[in-house]
Amino acid sequence: MGADRVGGVRRPVRAVVYAACGVVLLAGCASMPDRGDLRDVESTPRQDSQLRVFAMPPREDAPPAEIVQGFLEALTSDDPQYATARQYLTGGASGDWRPERSTTVLAGGPDIQVDRVTERDSTDNYAFTLTGSKVARVDGEQSYTPMGGHYSQPVHLTRDKKSGQWRIDLLPQGVVMGQSDFQRNYMSVNKYYFASNTWADAAPSATAVADPVFVRRRVDAMTQVVRSLLSGPTKWLEPSVSSSFPAGAALRRGVTSLVPDDQNRLTVPLNEKASGVGREKCREMATQLLFTLQNLTPTVDAVTLQGADGSTLCSFESGRAETVATRGSVKRPDYLYFVDDKQRLVRIADTGTASGAEPVPGALGEGVQKLQSAAVSWDERTAAGVGSDGRSLLVSSLVAGSALDAPVLQSQGKAEDDRLTAPSWDARGDLWVADRDPARPRLWVLEQGGGEPLEVKVPGLKGRVDAVRVAADGVRIALVVKADNNSKSLLIGRIERDEKAGERPVVSVLGLRSAAPELEDVTAMSWAGDSRLVVAGREQGGVQTMRYVQVDGSTPEGPPPAALTGVQSIAAAEDDRLPLVASSSEDGIVRLPSGAQWQKVTKDGMAPVYPG
Missing domain, CATH: 2.120.10.30 (TolB, C-terminal domain)
Structure with a gap:
């Protein structure tokens, strides 16, 4: 008999959800099976975007089925570095796994099939196959691409000889989740670059071009978007646009989060690659930032760019950005x-x-x-x-x-x-x-x-x-x-x-x-x-x-x-x-x-x- 799929009822979501009015633990009536019985990890219904979901670590003596399901559910949480998801992996697998490499979106949650041959042959090894229908893929540049076809990737578990706990030692690179989980976890944001050889004749300024990327919605989206902007345009758009940020420009070492002050001004500390720019080039960089951030949130009214030594390169207000570059048509149609x-x-x-x-x-x-x-x-x-x-x-x-x-x-x-x-x-x-x-x-x-x-x-x-x-x-x-x-x-x-x-x-x-x-x-x-x-x-x-x-x-x-x-x-x-x-x-x-x-x-x- 080939690989079996045991589907039907979805087990309770093992995650903690924080809302504005309190703390809610998502739980259900059924309990997780502690043997080989397996339930597919279906994509959860889309929830309020203000809710924050935190993954739960593996429980003591959890069976292989629970480990796989717990890991997949941890991928849909708001854990910034997937620290909880890594607790389901062996040390070697955690070191090799690169969740930022891609996100694969399936029509429903990943279906889990048990490899019965491996199950019979060893009490210290267990194998599964994750399957589903592909909808899209977000690559390492955070660029979205529609996809079709069948998804099939192996997952292998081993029992730790010292602790006796099951852990995943082989898994696909990147992250996989269902479509509704993707919609809850990710948001599309336009970052902006300048058209390389297209200028609006009626405008004294450059033309800004939108480059949409997907970022994790509740994992410091502002810092994610700024890092993505600094890294440059996606490969698809790159031949036709340019960035005013110098090659190699990035956030200053040690900067982990960007937050506007009470005057709605965002200060962006940059590394030494950007420290020597002139005022005009800095204004262009600030314009790219303002267009990008205002697409994310209307609460940023100004930006200040700092050099590697903390000195101010330039400060720029949103109302002046249109003097540097235009978005859309040059003016509102008459x-x-x-x-x-x-x-x-x-x-x-x-x-x-x-x-x-x-x-x-x-x-x-x-x-x-x-x-x-x-x-x-x-x-x-x-x-x-x-x-x-x-x-x-x-x-x-x-x-x-x-x-x-x-x-x-x-x-x-x-x-x-x-x-x-x-x-x-x-x-x-x-x-x-x-x-x-x-x-x-x-x-x-x-x-x-x-x-x-x-x-x-x-x-x-x-x-x-x-x-x-x-x-x-x-x-x-x-x-x-x-x-x-x-x-x-x-x-x-x-x-x-x-x-x-x-x-x-x-x-x-x-x-x-x-x-x-x-x-x-x-x-x-x-x-x-x-x-x-x-x-x-x-x-x-x-x-x-x-x-x-x-x-x-x-x-x-x-x-x-x-x-x-x-x-x-x-x-x-x-x-x-x-x-x-x-x-x-x-x-x-x-x-x-x-x-x-x-x-x-x-x-x-x-x-x-x-x-x-």
Whole structure:
């Protein structure tokens, strides 16, 4: 008989939970079996994020089954260095184990299978196999990656010859836990770096790019995030960004925790690698810190950076950070734009109603050229529109009386759905669009919205690009890709430009990764923050749904948007104070103010967009 799985009732969680109002010991009615009977360690229900969970050490003469289960539960506690979890290991195994190397997330808690062969052959050795369905992995850089497939890792126990106690002497590196335990224990935080070669033309400052990582929620998250920021960007983003912290910069030796003072100022002592920086470079470092910390908590209003000798390198307040770098769009949009029933580009104030809609100044608002979609530059001075047949891309200034020039790009696709996608502007004023012509599908970029189009290289792309949206930072791009089986997935790529003197740049989209792995038919998407998108699509065998997703494929905290049927397009602003807007086949253009339900803007309109 092969390995058996003994499942069913989950044993009581052996942990102490501290709440704001007191101390609670989590216990259940059943007792832990003291023989070989084994129960799987299921992922615990998600609990109040303010609760703190502390692991319990192994009890005297605990059997192998209890040792394994106790160890797995200790991994889900708030023990900073996993000191209690290490008590379940032999000295050698504890020395070799590196919990910080990775966290593997399973759909449920790890299932535990007993190796019966080892059980029969020896009274001093016991073997198990941990199994489950993989959901994701957080690597040593704290970067999240969705995963699938089967998880299977061995765990071996031995009986200590002196004490007679069972301890684990072989285990997988890293940490493993169920999905709900992961959601309780970890949180996503954006750390910020500067775009290497992307500058917003309308801004005198650099562009900050979000780099999401996962940190343990209640294990001094602030210090974790600062250490992660100092260590540099994740490998995926690194080729397109830079950090103002010198290589090797870290917290000063002996600094174990960072806490703001009663004036909401955080002092960050740095090592000698950062001690020689000038004031301008220090201001940039402080800006990275402020953007990162304010994403974690709103309670940090200023930072002071200290050198290795304790001297002050610089002090910087949050209100001044925007003078060094911008996040998202350069400014709050003045208008929401859409194509009206006369197929003109029109606009309304972001707080207005459809009754106040007016044609945009310039040729695209005159109605001579019928449109099916449009995009407006970040500075709201230029618009691009795709003709009603999807064949032509036109660009016009948003100035009264401006003429409509010849199309800047044309598709040869035979059917309307095989021609141009809706366009998208990046932060540097370049215009992106995809040609869906099956004979030669391509992704294009037009520098400053004109000139000879540049074909963008997308190595590893399987299928054709069916929709394009560039992030406000100009470094990341979201693509809906249609595969040969007609499924549509959402992929995030990194934009890289190889610019040589006297030559046109070579533009590539690299590092494609899935941002919505659970959706097999994405119908609409839009950026909705520094590292978040809103997506409409269908799960396998399901109905259309709308949700928020992170660029790394994780699901952000908070409720999804209210349900909406027949979604054709979505528009979200980088400024989350502005309402989500969508085009529905049933209701026309609708918007979703924060904390409200969908409200009708106009029945006669389509393709709503904010600048970008």
